[in-house]
Amino acid sequence: MGNSGLVFILTFIITLMSRAAGLSPPGRPRLTSCRSPEKETFTCWWEPGDDGGLPTTYALYYHLENSETVYECSDYKTAGENSCYFNKKNTSLWVNYNITVVATNALGKNISEPVEKDVAYIVQPDTPENVSAVVVREDQIIFVRVTWEKPRTADTRSGWITLDYQLRIKTEKDEEWEEYFAGMQKYYNIFSLHPGKKYMVQVRCKPDHGFWSEWTHTAYVKTPGYLARERSLWIMLTIFFVFGVLILTWTLRVKQKSVKLCLLPPVPGPKIKGFDKQLLKNGKSEDVLNALVIQSFPPNTDYDDLLVEYLEVYDNYEQELVLDGKDLSEDCLKSKSCLDSDSGRGSCDSRTLLLDKCTEGRDSSSNSQHYSQHGETSWASTESSECQVPEPGSPESVDGHAKTWPVVFSSPQPHHCQAYKPAYHSVPEILNLSSPRMTPISYHRLQHRDVPSQEAHFSKPTCRHSQSYHQFSLDSPEHTAENIVSPSRSMEYVEVQRVNPENVLVLRPLSDPEGGRNHTELAGEDYTKVKEVTSNNMLLLQTETSPQCSDNYSRGLDSQADRCSTQQQPSKPSVHPLFSPMPQEGMKLMGNGYVDSTLLMPSY
Amino acid sequence: MKHTTVLQVCVGFVLCSLQAMIVPALDCSGQGLEGASCTISVEKLLDRAVQHAELIYRISAESKMMFEEMFIPLSVMNPHVYGGTMCAPRTVAVPASKSEIQQISDKWLLRSVLILIQSWIDPLADLQVSLENYDNAPSVLLNRTKWLHTKLMSLEQGVLILIKQILGEGGLLLDGPEKTADLLVSPDIFESVRTDYSVLCCFRKVAHKIEIFLKLLKCRQTDKQNCSVF
Numbered sequence: 001m002g003n004s005g006l007v008f009i010l011t012f013i014i015t016l017m018s019r020a021a022g023l024s025p026p027g028r029p030r031l032t033s034c035r036s037p038e039k040e041t042f043t044c045w046w047e048p049g050d051d052g053g054l055p056t057t058y059a060l061y062y063h064l065e066n067s068e069t070v071y072e073c074s075d076y077k078t079a080g081e082n083s084c085y086f087n088k089k090n091t092s093l094w095v096n097y098n099i100t101v102v103a104t105n106a107l108g109k110n111i112s113e114p115v116e117k118d119v120a121y122i123v124q125p126d127t128p129e130n131v132s133a134v135v136v137r138e139d140q141i142i143f144v145r146v147t148w149e150k151p152r153t154a155d156t157r158s159g160w161i162t163l164d165y166q167l168r169i170k171t172e173k174d175e176e177w178e179e180y181f182a183g184m185q186k187y188y189n190i191f192s193l194h195p196g197k198k199y200m201v202q203v204r205c206k207p208d209h210g211f212w213s214e215w216t217h218t219a220y221v222k223t224p225g226y227l228a229r230e231r232s233l234w235i236m237l238t239i240f241f242v243f244g245v246l247i248l249t250w251t252l253r254v255k256q257k258s259v260k261l262c263l264l265p266p267v268p269g270p271k272i273k274g275f276d277k278q279l280l281k282n283g284k285s286e287d288v289l290n291a292l293v294i295q296s297f298p299p300n301t302d303y304d305d306l307l308v309e310y311l312e313v314y315d316n317y318e319q320e321l322v323l324d325g326k327d328l329s330e331d332c333l334k335s336k337s338c339l340d341s342d343s344g345r346g347s348c349d350s351r352t353l354l355l356d357k358c359t360e361g362r363d364s365s366s367n368s369q370h371y372s373q374h375g376e377t378s379w380a381s382t383e384s385s386e387c388q389v390p391e392p393g394s395p396e397s398v399d400g401h402a403k404t405w406p407v408v409f410s411s412p413q414p415h416h417c418q419a420y421k422p423a424y425h426s427v428p429e430i431l432n433l434s435s436p437r438m439t440p441i442s443y444h445r446l447q448h449r450d451v452p453s454q455e456a457h458f459s460k461p462t463c464r465h466s467q468s469y470h471q472f473s474l475d476s477p478e479h480t481a482e483n484i485v486s487p488s489r490s491m492e493y494v495e496v497q498r499v500n501p502e503n504v505l506v507l508r509p510l511s512d513p514e515g516g517r518n519h520t521e522l523a524g525e526d527y528t529k530v531k532e533v534t535s536n537n538m539l540l541l542q543t544e545t546s547p548q549c550s551d552n553y554s555r556g557l558d559s560q561a562d563r564c565s566t567q568q569q570p571s572k573p574s575v576h577p578l579f580s581p582m583p584q585e586g587m588k589l590m591g592n593g594y595v596d597s598t599l600l601m602p603s604y
Numbered sequence: 605m606k607h608t609t610v611l612q613v614c615v616g617f618v619l620c621s622l623q624a625m626i627v628p629a630l631d632c633s634g635q636g637l638e639g640a641s642c643t644i645s646v647e648k649l650l651d652r653a654v655q656h657a658e659l660i661y662r663i664s665a666e667s668k669m670m671f672e673e674m675f676i677p678l679s680v681m682n683p684h685v686y687g688g689t690m691c692a693p694r695t696v697a698v699p700a701s702k703s704e705i706q707q708i709s710d711k712w713l714l715r716s717v718l719i720l721i722q723s724w725i726d727p728l729a730d731l732q733v734s735l736e737n738y739d740n741a742p743s744v745l746l747n748r749t750k751w752l753h754t755k756l757m758s759l760e761q762g763v764l765i766l767i768k769q770i771l772g773e774g775g776l777l778l779d780g781p782e783k784t785a786d787l788l789v790s791p792d793i794f795e796s797v798r799t800d801y802s803v804l805c806c807f808r809k810v811a812h813k814i815e816i817f818l819k820l821l822k823c824r825q826t827d828k829q830n831c832s833v834f
């Protein structure tokens with residue numbers, strides 16, 4: 001007992017002393033892991049403990065479950081340092097392994113903790129092999145395709161092991177990996193990658209029950225940039241642009257002028273009549289102004305239209321309208337006093353002519369026929385007839401005179417007018433002279449604006465008007481008495497106020513706006529409306545207000561003078577020939593240079 | 605002296621306890637919950653056995669087809685010649701029909717499987733040797749037959765353990781594997797080819813049978829009522 005106690009104490013003291021000296025039995029080893037790469041073999045690694053300063057040996061012992069037989073590891077070298085390799089023969093899937101590691105040195109040994117391992121659950125395959133990542137372009141879609149192969153040791157062919165794969169990818173600058181699970185296939189397509197970057201790819205695998213393998217070596221792949229990616233788009237854009245430029249150039253070339261016009265509108269030239277650009281370009285302003293002066297002044301005939309509106313009608317010779325020879329003579333004398341320099345008094349000359357004619361008219365009534373031959377001189381016949389006013393106007397003369405009234409612009413024979421009383425009357429007065437039965441037809445003529453430009457011409461028509469008027473008055477001898485001229489009135493200008501829609505000129509005196517009630521009365525009464533023109537060149541006039549039918553003026557043999565007298569209807573149109581039986585030869589040039597344009601008037 | 609004795613005892617006790625503490629507890633890490641013994645459960649064993657059998661069957665079928673394509677002309681192939689007698693040289697009766705299999709107990713299932721496996725380990729080894737003698741045997745075929753041999757042996761171990769676990773220690777008291785003396789290695793090439801082909805054909809059938817037995821056994825472990833041979 002003492003000896004045992006002594007031994008105990010000595011051992012303890014030696015132990016303490018050896019520890020104090022730094023020498024000790026080995027530290028406890030520790031089995032770190034056991035792994036099987038293919039479920040047919042496995043390897044265990046341990047971590048040695050403190051060696052205690054003395055050379056230490058390690059041994060691995062194992063025994064199968066439910067068996068006490070302890071085996072020692074047969075292969076310490078295959079798997080490297082501190083490892084034990086179990087080959088196929090020693091590997092059983094049916095039993096658990098109880099493994100321990102024993103560390104031994106001079107001072108003692110140490111046993112690690114035992115570890116139970118089931119081979120089926122410690123499978124950790126090797127890394128996949130031949131990892132490659134390439135950029136694939138398919139139908140304008142670009143992606144990265146990663147491919148790999150199974151680890152060589154894993155027997156997936158027979159189905160002994162089934163492996164699932166996983167890959168991860170990131171750019172060099174990223175911190176986090178992006179992981180994708182690939183299942184049992186050995187490829188994977190990655191779509192959501194940024195263009196123009198370099199990516200790193202790694203793959204690993206895992207069996208059904210087991211551990212993930214290590215990551216493979218990094219595979220690098222570079223994705224193409226935007227330009228390369230959208231190559232087809234850029235090509236299309238370039239082609240369209242080129243086409244657009246070509247089309248634009250061609251269009252510009254074709255429409256050069258219009259484009260030029262649009263961009264650079266021409267500077268409008270000066271719009272002055274008579275302005276000669278060439279003279280301006282020559283640089284001589286004097287010539288330009290001279291050209292202006294010469295050419296455009298006085299105003300040309302274009303402005304003569306304005307003068308159409310003004311008609312001069314003299315009142316003084318109203319008395320001459322009285323179809324009385326005596327009166328005529330008196331008036332003829334009076335007319336001599338009408339010598340004014342007023343414009344529109346050009347007919348004063350005609351007045352003298354009228355006076356002369358008056359005397360002559362009585363003598364020869366055959367002049368009417370003489371003059372009737374001329375379309376223009378028809379008025380002469382009238383005057384001659386007028387001279388014979390006191391005598392009942394023969395129907396023949398009337399007929400002959402009938403031709404004359406339409407001729408407005410025929411050149412007046414001065415001498416005719418001279419024999420005749422001055423015919424300046426205000427038109428309404430002229431109408432006033434006539435009986436209500438008379439047909440104031442003459443107005444229609446005034447509608448035609450193609451009056452000779454000369455002012456003097458205006459007077460002629462009035463002269464004729466009055467003459468024709470007188471002529472009309474001759475038609476019905478019974479009414480001659482009624483054709484007493486109203487008290488003479490002073491000469492006054494008549495202005496065409498307006499033209500009725502029924503083709504009737506509405507006149508009003510300029511000087512005397514109040515001009516006699518009769519004017520207004522007559523204005524309303526004595527206006528005749530041309531209703532229509534028959535095929536026989538007969539003018540159908542229509543009286544508006546006169547309850548009595550106006551005398552029909554018929555020419556030729558187709559006298560319808562009695563028509564209206566029987567039928568007193570205001571709307572009875574009176575037929576009046578429009579033209580003389582003279583052939584319409586167009587313009588006839590008279591001796592005195594006047595042109596009778598009445599023949600040119602279209603028949604209404 | 606008593607004090608000294610007590611002190612020694614105490615020190616000794618402490619030291620012993622210290623050393624005792626070093627002995628690690630049983631570590632069943634890596635396994636599921638299996639209780640104290642840390643053995644692999646029967647379910648898992650059966651799963652693995654079934655997996656073995658499935659794979660063996662598949663590989664054997666592929667090997668046979670490969671052999672057929674390479675070495676057997678169409679005119680010669682006649683399953684009737686090889687299918688009948690040569691594949692059943694067993695002294696121990698093995699249930700063959702469905703009805704028999706349905707009625708057999710687990711014990712007999714396991715025994716049958718074990719017998720089948722044990723009887724075909726050696727023929728496969730011989731086949732391996734024979735194929736190596738061929739001039740133009742593809743390496744794939746050789747690897748396959750080698751693999752079959754290995755796996756069959758592994759399956760044998762598994763079945764043994766299964767028997768031990770299910771049937772207890774008494775299940776192992778069976779007759780040892782019997783070698784089939786029918787298969788003789790003939791120097792004649794044509795004969796060897798024919799023999800090898802017959803081995804492969806029969807083994808394929810055996811492997812299929814083993815797979816069915818094990819699946820049935822597995823099914824019976826979980827649900828005895830609804831298991832049937834499919």
